[in-house]
Amino acid sequence: xxxxxxxxxxxxxxxxxxxxxxxxxxxxxxxxxxxxxxxxxxxxxxxxxxxxxxxxxxxxxxxxxxxxxxxxxxxxxxxxxxxxxxxxxxxxxxxxxxxxxxxxxxxxxxxxxxxxxxxxxxxxxxxxxxxxxxxxxxxxx
Numbered sequence: 001x002x003x004x005x006x007x008x009x010x011x012x013x014x015x016x017x018x019x020x021x022x023x024x025x026x027x028x029x030x031x032x033x034x035x036x037x038x039x040x041x042x043x044x045x046x047x048x049x050x051x052x053x054x055x056x057x058x059x060x061x062x063x064x065x066x067x068x069x070x071x072x073x074x075x076x077x078x079x080x081x082x083x084x085x086x087x088x089x090x091x092x093x094x095x096x097x098x099x100x101x102x103x104x105x106x107x108x109x110x111x112x113x114x115x116x117x118x119x120x121x122x123x124x125x126x127x128x129x130x131x132x133x134x135x136x137x138x139x140x141x
Contacts, residue, residue: 001090003053003083006137008090008129010042014104014117021057025065053083082141089138090128097124 002009015024023029027041037043042052046064054065068080094100099120107113132138 001087001138003086003141006132008125008132010045011121011125012040012042013121014114021054022060025052025054025058025061030060053080053087055084079141082139086138086141093128093131094121094124097127099124 001007012024025041026043027038028036043061043064046052051064051066052058054067056067058065059067066080068077072080099117104113104117104120107116
């Protein structure tokens with residue numbers, strides 16, 4: 001979710017439940033050669049100097065991710081908290097469609113179910129984006 005705009009920037013998945021957030025962000029593990037990782041991952045989509053605001057689940061990429069640190073000034077910590085809360089509001093909107101809370105039972109194989117689930121999430125994200133653009137944007141940071 002963009003910080004200063006009512007715009008969904010990136011959606012990934014589905015991934016297996018045990019996949020760590022940072023692995024999804026990077027498009028693979030640090031054990032993999034960087035060229036063998038999923039180049040569609042947000043890690044590769046960020047332009048030089050751009051950063052994401054994230055929680056401690058994304059520790060390990062300080063060049064690309066800003067996380068709250070003890071040494072940050074109070075007003076900056078509050079700004080980061082508002083950014084993360086704004087993102088959680090987006091997640092809440094996704095969850096309101098009941099697409100993330102349980103097992104996705106459509107499809108004939110695991111791969112087919114994941115493909116259909118991705119399509120369903122993409123449609124819901126489109127609905128949320130439409131709602132953002134037509135009178136119900138996320139709160140400002």
